[in-house]
Amino acid sequence: MEGGRFEEFWRRLADSRLNAHEEMPVEAILERVLGTWRTCAVCNLLWERAFYLASRWQYLLDEDPSEQAHFVASQTWCNRHAWFFKEVASPRTLGRLHRRLHARVIERMNGLLKGDLSRLAADDPAQIFQDLVGERACRLCGDEAAFQKVVLSELARGLASGALRSAFAASAGCCLPHLAALLCTLPDGDTARFLLETSVDQLSRSANELDIYEAETESRKRRYGAAADAPTRALVHWTGQRGMGQVWYERESLFRASWSGGSPAASGTLADDPVGVEVQ
Ligand SMILES: [Zn+2]
Ligand SMILES: [Zn+2]
Numbered sequence: 001m002e003g004g005r006f007e008e009f010w011r012r013l014a015d016s017r018l019n020a021h022e023e024m025p026v027e028a029i030l031e032r033v034l035g036t037w038r039t040c041a042v043c044n045l046l047w048e049r050a051f052y053l054a055s056r057w058q059y060l061l062d063e064d065p066s067e068q069a070h071f072v073a074s075q076t077w078c079n080r081h082a083w084f085f086k087e088v089a090s091p092r093t094l095g096r097l098h099r100r101l102h103a104r105v106i107e108r109m110n111g112l113l114k115g116d117l118s119r120l121a122a123d124d125p126a127q128i129f130q131d132l133v134g135e136r137a138c139r140l141c142g143d144e145a146a147f148q149k150v151v152l153s154e155l156a157r158g159l160a161s162g163a164l165r166s167a168f169a170a171s172a173g174c175c176l177p178h179l180a181a182l183l184c185t186l187p188d189g190d191t192a193r194f195l196l197e198t199s200v201d202q203l204s205r206s207a208n209e210l211d212i213y214e215a216e217t218e219s220r221k222r223r224y225g226a227a228a229d230a231p232t233r234a235l236v237h238w239t240g241q242r243g244m245g246q247v248w249y250e251r252e253s254l255f256r257a258s259w260s261g262g263s264p265a266a267s268g269t270l271a272d273d274p275v276g277v278e279v280q
Contacts, residue, residue, distance in 0.1 A: 006150060009049055010026055010029055013029065013048055014032075017033075017048065018032050018033070020032070026154050027154065027157075027158050027164065030154060030155060030158060030167075031158075031164055031167045034164065034168055034170070034171040035167055035170065035171065037171075037172070038172050038233060039172050039233050039236040039237070039241060040172065040178055040236060040240060040241060041155075041172075041174070042148065042151050042152065042155070042175070042182070043178065043240050043241035043244040044241065045147075045151050046144055046147065046151070046241075047243070049143070049147050050081070050084055051084075053139075053143060054084060054087075054088040054089070055088050057071075057139075058088050058089040058090070058093055061096075061097055062089075062093040062096070068096070068097065068100060071097065072097075072104055073104075073134075074136055075137065075139050076136040076138060077138055077140065078138040081140040081141060084243060112132075148181070152178075152181055152182055155168075156185040156187065159186065159195060160186065165194060168195075169198045169201070171202075172202060172233065173198065173202035173203075173237075174199075175237055175239065175241070176238055176240075177239070178240065179195070183196075202237075206230070206233065206234050206237055209227040210227075210231065212227040212230070213228070213231060
C-alpha cells in the first residue's frame with residue numbers, strides 16, 4: 001500500500017469500514033467508499049480520519065503523562081475539534097486535561113497581572129488570546145488540511161486516469177465546497193468536464209429525490225425508502241457534512257476578503273498554496 005504518512009489510517013479504514021482484510025491500494029479503497037457512502041466521500045473520509053485520531057489521542061491523553069504534558073504545552077483544540085473530541089473522550093480524560101490546562105492559563109494570567117495592562121486595549125484579540133494560552137495550534141485542523149490534500153489528489157488522479165470515473169458517477173458525488181476544491185486539483189479540462197457533467201447528474205438525482213419526498217409527504221404516504229433522508233443529504237450536498245470542510249471555508253473567507261479589498265494580488269496565499277498539490 002502506498003498510503004504515505006496516512007498508511008495506517010487507510011489500512012484500518014479498509015479493515016473496519018469495508019471489511020477488507022487484505023491489502024488494498026488507496027484507489028481501490030476510494031472506489032469502495034464511493035459505492036458505500038451516500039453523501040460526499042471527501043467529507044466522510046475527513047470525518048473518519050478525525051474520529052480515528054481523536055480516539056487514539058483520547059487513550060494517550062488519559063494514560064500517558066508525557067503526552068499530557070506535550071498537549072498542555074503546545075496544543076489547543078479549536079472550537080470545532082474540541083466538541084469533536086468531546087464525542088470521543090471520557091469525562092475523566094476531559095477533566096484531567098482541563099485541570100492541567102487551567103493551571104497553565106492561571107499561571108500565565110498571573111504573569112500578565114504583574115505587567116502593564118493598559119496596552120491590552122490597543123492589542124489585537126488574536127494577540128491577547130496568544131498571551132493567555134501561549135503559542136499553540138489545533139492538531140486536528142493541521143492534520144485535516146494535510147489529509148484533505150491527499151484525498152483530493154488521489155481522487156483527481158483516479159478521475160483523470162479513468163479508474164474512478166464509473167464509481168464516482170454512480171456515487172452521491174462531492175458536496176459543493178469539496179467539488180470546488182476538487183476542480184482546482186484536476187490536471188486537465190477533459191476531467192473537469194467529466195466532473196461537472198457528473199455533478200449535474202448527481203444534483204438532478206438529488207432534486208428528483210426531493211420531489212419524491214415532497215409528494216410522499218403531501219399525500220401522507222411516506223414510504224421511508226431511499227428518499228426518506230433526501231433533505232438532509234441535499235443539505236450535505238450544499239454545505240458539507242456537519243463539522244467538516246472548515247479548511248475550505250477559511251480559504252473562502254480569505255478569498256472574499258482579498259477581493260472585497262479590491263486587490264486580487266492579496267490572494268497570493270491562495271495561489272501560492274493551491275489545494276491538492278501535495279501528495280503524501
Ligand atoms: Zn464534502
Ligand atoms: Zn481544529
